[in-house]
Amino acid sequence: MAGFREECGVVGVMGDPEAAKLIYLGLYALQHRGQEAAGIVTMDPQGEFHGHKAFGLVGDGFTKDILAKLDxxxxIGHNRYSTSGASRMVQNIQPFSFKTQLGPVAIAHNGNLTNADQLRQELEAHGSIFQSTSDTEVFMHLIARSDKDQLLDRIVEAMKKVKGAYSLVLLTKDRLFALRDPYGFRPLVMGRRGPAVVVASETCALELIDADIEREIAPGEIVEIFPDGFAKSYFPVQSPRKAFCSFEPIYFARPDSQIFGEEIYNLRKKMGAILAREAHVEADVVIAVPDSGVPMALGYAAEAGLPLELGLVRNHYVGRTFIEPSQSIRDFGVKLKLNPVGSSLRDKRVIVVDDSLVRGTTSVKILRMIRKAGAKEIHMRLGSPPITHSCYFGVDTPERGQLLAAQRNVEEIRDFIGADTLAFLSTKGLREALGSNNCNNYCYGCFNGDYPEDPCRPIPPQPTDKTGGPGLKAGF
Incomplete structure (x- = not known):
């Protein structure tokens, strides 16, 4: 898998004296959802925000001394992988914090507002001045400029104006709000750790801090959480359907998480088993492209009755900033991350299972490496349908012109990546894996262009160093 990027991860904690440390651990568990930057904001007993933001991984940006200052x-906390807004601007690192007429507010968001550009222009026309290029700040300006007397009513008003995907946590002096868009594109779960309430993008974050998983926050729901742990729900916005992102179970979510009512590990194994039934080929061994392809390969091998071998070893300590030194060493970047196990591949007919194919350039390098290691035949199997359309709802995807399956048929893709045979999981097979009771609740837009709402892709405005604006003063 190369080309689709993780979105973001959010964590919120209400009512634990070690909130900052719990948020740090939660973000650590959600590191797969964003490795570009991380931030934490806490509220002290005097009603003042304390925060820290840093580029890079959570473990690198937050030390023991820094956490001790987050009283x-x-x-709330946030892992960032930019889906809108310039990526290397410190102003775009969330959570954002502001002072409003109703007091201090901080916000962190996973998703993408498809009408953010339009709303931003309208807000600027009425005097708003933005300090970042992130669509998340649009949500905050809508809240700040509202004439409603209660914050909850302002949040509801903002929800009725924005379109797209958002799983969002919002912090005030005495409350924590968690809300999810009416389609439920992105996951958001709630749990309890003693008297404290915790919300996070995935259950793996709750499990790491020993919080009991209570439930998912429903599409279109606002949960208002009070200091004593009481949580009150509101459903101000309804949608005609649910539209869970189908790439969450295929790739984004951690396999040990439970989202959209399912355990991801089991879903991926089902995808692999169905793929084996749909497109099996005579072979000697099955291998996975680590890590996301492993559960699918397990399902494929079990269904096909073939041994699953460790054919590629992943180096987990490769940073994301590596630059290839020269074009002549074409496979160097991939070799830093993956290396073949010769004894698993030499003189064998190999089925290579991966979760998906986007641009195809990484697959070319991986298959070339496997063939060089001595594989006699290479049969590529993908655990998702061909990706033919871009996503506009919180996933950083290439434009359609860069999607290989949008430009070439299966045989042409097979020839391009250098496989002896190639097959994708069918859309019917994907729906079967997701289950007859749940498959209609998913968005398949990246496979068929059928989006639940019109994806007016926002055009990010130019960066600005201005701050403040009517009714809204920037925090730290």
Whole structure:
């Protein structure tokens, strides 16, 4: 898998004296959802925000001394992988914090507002001045400029104006709000750790901090969480359907998480088993492209009755900033991340299972490496249908012109990547894996262009160094 990027991860904690440390651990568990930057904001007993933001991984940007300065029993955190807004601007690192007429507010968001550009222009026309290029700040300006007397009513008003995907946590002096868009594109779950309430993008974050998983926050729901742990729900916005992102179970979510009512590991194994039934080929061994392809390969091998071998070893310590030194060493970047196990591949007919294919350039290098290691035949199997359309709902995807399956048929793709045979999981097979009771609740737009709402892709405005604006003063 190369080309689709993780979106973001959010965590919120209400009512624990070690809130900052719990948020840090939660973000650590959600590191797969964003490795570009991380931030934590806490609220101290005097009603003041404390925060820290840093580029890179959570473990690199937050030390013990930094966490000790993040005072308070309530806070929110965010892992960033930019889907809108310039990526290397510190102003775009969330959570954002502001002072409004109703007091201080901090916000962190996973998703993408498809009408953010339009709303931003309208807000700027009425005097708003933005300090970042992130669509998340649009949500905050809508809240700040509202004439409603209660914050909850302002949030509801903003929800009725924005379109697209958002799983969002919002922190005030005495409350924590968690809300999800009416389609439920992105996951958001809630749990409890003693008297404290915790919300996060995935259950793996709750499990790491020993929080009991309570439930998913429903599409279109606002949960208002009070210091004593009481949580009140509201459903101000309804949608005609649910539209869970189908790439969450295919690739984004951690396999040990439970989202959209399912355990991801089991879903991926089902995808692999169905793929084996749909497109099996005579072979000697099955291998996975680690890590996301492993559960699918397990399912494929079990269904096909073939041994599953470790054919590619992943180096987990490769940073994301590596630059290839020269074009002449074409496979160097991939070799830093993956290396073949010769004894598993030499003189064998190999089935290579991966979760998906986007641009295809990484697959070319991987298959070339496997063939050089001595594989006699290479049969590529993908655990998702061909990706033919871009996503506009919180996933950083290439434009359609860069999607290989949008430009070439299966045989042409097979020839391009250098496989002896190639097959994708069918859309019917994907729906079967997701289950007859749940498959209609998913969005398949990246496979068929059928989006639940019109994806007016936002055009990010030019960066600005201005801050503040009517009704809204920038925080730290």
């Amino acid at each position: 308070g029993s309530t806070g």
